[in-house]
Amino acid sequence: MYFPYFVTYIVVGLLLGLITFGWALHSGQFRDQQRARFLPLVRSETPAATSKFGRLETYVLMGMACIGLLISAFTLIYSLLRG
Amino acid sequence: MMMATFMGLLGATELIAPDLSGNLSWIVFGRVRPIHVNLVLFGFVTPGLLGAAFYFLPRLLDTDLYSEGLGRVSVIVWNLILVCIVLSLAAGYSQGREYAEMIWPVDMLIVIVFTLIFFNFIMTVAQRREPLLYVSVWYACAAIVLTGLTYCLGNVIWRPDSGALVGIPDAILLWFYGHNIFGLLLTPLSLGVAYYVIPRVCRSPLYSHTLSLVGFWSLILVYTHIGTHHLLQVPVPTWLKVIATVDSVGMVIPVMVVLINLWYTAKGRLGEIHADIGGKFVFTGTILYFFVSIQGSMMALPQVQRITHFNNWVIAHSHVGVLGFAGMIALGGIYYILPRAVGKPLYSRYLADFQYWLVLIGVVGFTVVLTIAGLIQGNAWFNGETIYRVLPEIHMYYIVRASLGLIIFVAAVLGFYNIVRTIFGRPAETVVVEGSPTRELLAGSESGLAHQESGLAHQEVAS
Numbered sequence: 246m247y248f249p250y251f252v253t254y255i256v257v258g259l260l261l262g263l264i265t266f267g268w269a270l271h272s273g274q275f276r277d278q279q280r281a282r283f284l285p286l287v288r289s290e291t292p293a294a295t296s297k298f299g300r301l302e303t304y305v306l307m308g309m310a311c312i313g314l315l316i317s318a319f320t321l322i323y324s325l326l327r328g
Numbered sequence: 329m330m331m332a333t334f335m336g337l338l339g340a341t342e343l344i345a346p347d348l349s350g351n352l353s354w355i356v357f358g359r360v361r362p363i364h365v366n367l368v369l370f371g372f373v374t375p376g377l378l379g380a381a382f383y384f385l386p387r388l389l390d391t392d393l394y395s396e397g398l399g400r401v402s403v404i405v406w407n408l409i410l411v412c413i414v415l416s417l418a419a420g421y422s423q424g425r426e427y428a429e430m431i432w433p434v435d436m437l438i439v440i441v442f443t444l445i446f447f448n449f450i451m452t453v454a455q456r457r458e459p460l461l462y463v464s465v466w467y468a469c470a471a472i473v474l475t476g477l478t479y480c481l482g483n484v485i486w487r488p489d490s491g492a493l494v495g496i497p498d499a500i501l502l503w504f505y506g507h508n509i510f511g512l513l514l515t516p517l518s519l520g521v522a523y524y525v526i527p528r529v530c531r532s533p534l535y536s537h538t539l540s541l542v543g544f545w546s547l548i549l550v551y552t553h554i555g556t557h558h559l560l561q562v563p564v565p566t567w568l569k570v571i572a573t574v575d576s577v578g579m580v581i582p583v584m585v586v587l588i589n590l591w592y593t594a595k596g597r598l599g600e601i602h603a604d605i606g607g608k609f610v611f612t613g614t615i616l617y618f619f620v621s622i623q624g625s626m627m628a629l630p631q632v633q634r635i636t637h638f639n640n641w642v643i644a645h646s647h648v649g650v651l652g653f654a655g656m657i658a659l660g661g662i663y664y665i666l667p668r669a670v671g672k673p674l675y676s677r678y679l680a681d682f683q684y685w686l687v688l689i690g691v692v693g694f695t696v697v698l699t700i701a702g703l704i705q706g707n708a709w710f711n712g713e714t715i716y717r718v719l720p721e722i723h724m725y726y727i728v729r730a731s732l733g734l735i736i737f738v739a740a741v742l743g744f745y746n747i748v749r750t751i752f753g754r755p756a757e758t759v760v761v762e763g764s765p766t767r768e769l770l771a772g773s774e775s776g777l778a779h780q781e782s783g784l785a786h787q788e789v790a791s
């Protein structure tokens with residue numbers, strides 16, 4: 246007998262949805278939409294600059310990434326030849 | 329992401345060489361796969377997106393987070409859960425239902441952590457100084473409430489021993505939950521982040537807030553019903569299949585509403601997006617959202633699914649969705665927020681860019697390879713070919729998939745290094761922000777925007 250779970254869930258979900266929607270409607274969430282468009286821009290944030298990157302580190306990291314890529318390329322070619 | 333992708337890579341390698349793990353029961357494919365899936369979901373994508381939500385919520389509501397302490401407790405519990413997930417699944421303690429494998433104690437921890445987060449979010453909303461709720465706030469709160477509820481139901485937490493009902497009702501319940509992990513957790517959290525990051529990066533207001541609310545409510549209305557599209561080949565009641573199929577196709581509406589809104593916001597400002605690595609990840613995520621959703625709507629058609637079901641086609645779809653859409657946006661959120669949250673510059677933009685390309689190449693490659701493999705499998709099965717003939721045919725694709733997986737794993741390692749170096753790096757050098765946008769802009773007019781843009785144009789980074 247699985248209906249009770251489903252029915253309870255549907256009723257709870259529906260009620261939650263309707264109550265929230267009703268609240269949104271009454272508290273003016275659908276008004277003043279022009280102002281709402283700007284909300285993400287209100288607070289200013291400090292943009293952080295990009296830091297310097299050591300040359301040695303660049304080489305080591307690039308080397309590591311290239312090894313990874315080479316292994317991938319190798320398996321790819323190998324599989325295509327043997328596949 | 330590193331651990332999770334490594335598990336994926338291990339699983340992919342085992343699909344090529346099934347004897348790889350020998351007698352080591354902890355790492356057989358049947359255990360590695362759920363660890364991979366649950367780690368990407370709960371260890372990488374969801375916490376990445378939630379971190380962003382914790383950042384933008386107080387800013388959009390013009391208040392402080394209700395409780396930093398509660399937030400820290402949530403983080404600790406969350407990480408404890410991850411350890412439990414890996415250990416319990418590796419040790420073979422599993423309830424054996426896809427996406428709901430975790431045993432009851434872990435389930436309970438997950439329910440508790442969602443409750444804590446919900447409480448923190450809703451109290452932050454309650455104490456807000458900004459009366460209007462921006463669409464990202466709607467998405468973030470809805471994701472937490474709906475996931476909390478569906479998690480309890482889908483994991484049948486009132487039956488601690490089995491965590492399941494029996495027979496078809498269990499499958500319906502499971503997939504109702506399983507789909508909602510993507511539809512009501514990852515999707516709304518990702519869209520919330522996109523709706524915050526894209527206007528900020530583009531320095532332009534959202535194209536239409538009304539449209540965004542239409543998108544939100546239509547998603548709530550439609551997405552909640554489509555779990556059964558995972559069961560179209562199963563004897564579940566036909567009316568459920570009809571609802572699932574119709575609503576899956578109907579998903580085109582919320583998806584396109586969101587995308588039109590976001591893309592129009594970014595119209596003419598792709599340069600700004602390109603200049604901000606966070607924005608670049610997020611914007612790419614929105615493009616992949618388009619692909620995964622349109623593909624999804626087609627996969628929900630029974631005729632199409634006769635070929636695409638139960639094979640690698642679906643795995644391709646999963647990776648476009650979870651990695652290409654939600655994962656990309658999670659990474660974008662991390663890169664956008666991290667430097668601002670820790671007050672230090674991103675260690676290396678170059679590395680982040682490199683990671684971006686590796687992930688993109690990886691996910692597109694996955695899509696191509698797995699889709700081809702899926703079509704071979706699907707058609708073979710449809711034509712009654714035996715599995716022993718088909719497996720060798722797709723062997724090569726499995727090898728290519730694993731190679732591409734290696735690229736994604738490398739990307740994860742580079743990202744980890746970049747993030748760690750950022751956190752422990754030197755603080756930002758002096759940054760001067762002139763004419764920063766203020767409340768007066770909220771007059772809401774286009775002239776307000778023009779004023780703000782000129783302010784931002786003066787923003788200079790003095791090093």
Ligand code: HEM
Binds near residue numbers: 336369650
């Ligand atoms: C962070 C990036 C990743 C995400 C978000 C992700 C997500 C997922 C998801 C959601 C599934 C379940 C698919 C389904 O049941 O339909 C899955 C399965 C899988 N993924 Fe990943 N994945 C990622 C990276 C990788 C990588 C790098 C590999 C390595 C090759 C990989 C290999 C696999 C394998 C082998 C499976 C099981 C497929 C099967 O059962 O046939 N994944 N992944």
Ligand code: HEM
Binds near residue numbers: 642
């Ligand atoms: C309009 C939107 C979407 C629709 C209509 C849709 C449709 C579908 C359908 C019909 C399946 C089942 C395929 C089968 O088993 O034959 C499926 C599987 C899946 N979808 Fe989607 N999808 C959508 C968006 C997404 C998004 C955004 C994500 C990720 C965040 C996602 C992740 C997945 C995953 C991981 C599976 C595999 C489940 C499994 O069998 O393990 N989907 N989708």
